[in-house]
Amino acid sequence: MIRTIVIDDEALARAGICTRLANETDIDVIHEAGDGAEAVTLIRELRPDLIFLDVELPEFDGFSVLDRVGHEHLPLVIFVTAFDRYAVKAFEAHAIDYILKPVSDTRFDETLRRARELVLDERGRERARGRLVDGLSSLAAAGTPDTAEKSARRTLVQRFVIKDRGRYRFVKADKIDWFGSASNYVELHSEGRAHLIRMTMSELQGSLDERQFARIHRSTIVNIDRVREVMSHPHGDYEVILADGTALRLGRAYRERLLGSVQ
Numbered sequence: 001m002i003r004t005i006v007i008d009d010e011a012l013a014r015a016g017i018c019t020r021l022a023n024e025t026d027i028d029v030i031h032e033a034g035d036g037a038e039a040v041t042l043i044r045e046l047r048p049d050l051i052f053l054d055v056e057l058p059e060f061d062g063f064s065v066l067d068r069v070g071h072e073h074l075p076l077v078i079f080v081t082a083f084d085r086y087a088v089k090a091f092e093a094h095a096i097d098y099i100l101k102p103v104s105d106t107r108f109d110e111t112l113r114r115a116r117e118l119v120l121d122e123r124g125r126e127r128a129r130g131r132l133v134d135g136l137s138s139l140a141a142a143g144t145p146d147t148a149e150k151s152a153r154r155t156l157v158q159r160f161v162i163k164d165r166g167r168y169r170f171v172k173a174d175k176i177d178w179f180g181s182a183s184n185y186v187e188l189h190s191e192g193r194a195h196l197i198r199m200t201m202s203e204l205q206g207s208l209d210e211r212q213f214a215r216i217h218r219s220t221i222v223n224i225d226r227v228r229e230v231m232s233h234p235h236g237d238y239e240v241i242l243a244d245g246t247a248l249r250l251g252r253a254y255r256e257r258l259l260g261s262v263q
Contacts, residue, residue, distance in 0.1 A: 001028040002119050005046065007039045007065070008032075008054040008080070013101065017052050017080065020108055026116070036060040040068045048075045049119050055081040076118055078111055083198050087161035087168060100163065157207040160188060162195045171195075173212065177226045177242055179204060181219035192244070214258050216240050217251040222258075230259065 004027055008014045014032050021027045030046055033039040036059035043051065043065070055062040062079060077095040079086070080103065087098045096118065097111045160176070162169045171190050180187045185196045186204050205215055215221045226242045230250060233239065238250035240258070250258065 002026055002050055002116070003028050003030050003046070003048045004050045004052070005030060005039070005042055005048045005075075006032045006052045007034075007057070007062070008052070009034050009057050010054075013054070013080075020105075024112065027112075034058070036062075036065050036068075039065045043069045043075065050076045050078065050115055052078050052080050055079060055083060055086045076115060078115060084161055084163060085197065085199050085203075098168070160197060162188070162197070164195070173208070174223070174225070176223055177244065177246070178223060178248065179213075179221040189246075214254070216254045216258050217249050220248050222248065224258075227258075 004021065006014050006017045006021075006029060008017070011034070014034070018029050018032065021029050030048060031042050033042050034057075036057040038059075039051075039053070039057070042048075053062045053065065057065070060068070062081075066074065066077065079095050079098040080101065081098075082101045084100055096115055099107055099111055157173060159170045159172045162171055171188065175190050177189045177191075179201070180189070181201050182196060184198070184200070186199050186201060188195045188197055201215075201219065201221070205213075205221060208221065212224060213221050214224050222240060222242065226244075227240055228243050229241045231239045231241060231247075236252070238252075238255055240248045240250050242248070
């Protein structure tokens with residue numbers, strides 16, 4: 001049996017995963033946890049083979065849970081979360097998988113198949129655990145800055161994870177043309193295509209290199225390298241024209257900073 005713990009602060013989310021796992025004859029859900037502190041205690045005491053782990057938890061997040069558990073107690077990890085912005089970090093930590101809520105049956109079954117293969121293959125399981133340990137160590141090292149300047153540099157997003165037809169693609173920041181606000185999402189525009197990412201404009205702006213990206217409106221951020229020209233119109237209105245011809249409104253509050261950036 002694959003001894004499993006389900007960790008999520010939402011009771012309905014835990015119930016949904018447990019209901020699916022109840023149909024699997026080789027999966028034994030030995031416990032559930034609703035916050036980071038409880039999760040650490042249960043993993044250390046019960047030593048599960050596998051955990052389904054949410055990222056955003058009370059007390060401390062999913063990555064901190066794995067850090068605090070200690071390398072000798074680490075199970076195999078499947079991240080299950082509503083937010084795609086943590087996917088890069090999850091893959092860098094070498095989790096088995098990173099699946100977004102709501103999870104389709106096909107996606108869930110595919111993830112379980114991969115988990116089974118690793119649990120049954122002892123050498124494969126140890127390799128996966130070793131990669132997880134190495135990945136977490138690297139993330140911890142990256143999060144320990146030598147100087148304030150290095151700290152600021154490390155927090156900048158270098159690439160974004162895009163869900164595309166059931167798969168994840170990585171888009172480097174310098175390949176992005178512009179971002180636009182789309183309700184509770186941000187629309188990322190790159191190479192003629194648009195993709196939604198679950199993030200606010202404020203969160204996004206704080207994660208971008210201000211030497212490369214500039215906010216030109218409360219709902220728009222552009223890659224400065226893509227700016228071809230800034231056009232003025234009657235009544236003091238301005239537009240930013242990108243290299244591909246896209247025209248975007250330039251808000252008055254952002255005009256001076258943009259013009260200083262592109263000089």
